[in-house]
Amino acid sequence: MPQPNSRQETMVLDIVRSVESLTIEQAITLLPDLSWSELFNAVDTLSRRGAIILLRRRFEYELRACSASFKGEPSDFVVETAC
Numbered sequence: 001m002p003q004p005n006s007r008q009e010t011m012v013l014d015i016v017r018s019v020e021s022l023t024i025e026q027a028i029t030l031l032p033d034l035s036w037s038e039l040f041n042a043v044d045t046l047s048r049r050g051a052i053i054l055l056r057r058r059f060e061y062e063l064r065a066c067s068a069s070f071k072g073e074p075s076d077f078v079v080e081t082a083c
Contacts, residue, residue: 008034008042009051016052017065024061 015030016022022030028039043063046052055062 005045006042008038009046012039012042012063013046013051013065016046016063021062021064023057024063027063 011031011034012027015027024039024043027043028034028036031039034042043052043054047054050066053064053066055064
């Protein structure tokens with residue numbers, strides 16, 4: 001499972017893992033300590049690492065937790081399709 005590298009990533013990952021899915025707007029409401037740019041940066045990093053999935057649903061973006069295994073370097077994350 002990919003590990004967060006910052007406080008912001010930990011906060012986002014905890015929220016996403018606690019629910020099945022949520023929009024970015026819901027995430028910013030649930031994480032008032034983060035600015036929009038901090039949330040966006042954490043979502044971008046976690047998505048690139050395979051810790052979360054970012055889906056576009058019409059005019060909104062949905063966040064979902066993703067099961068992943070780590071093998072070696074960060075570029076070696078293998079994302080399971082069960083997400």
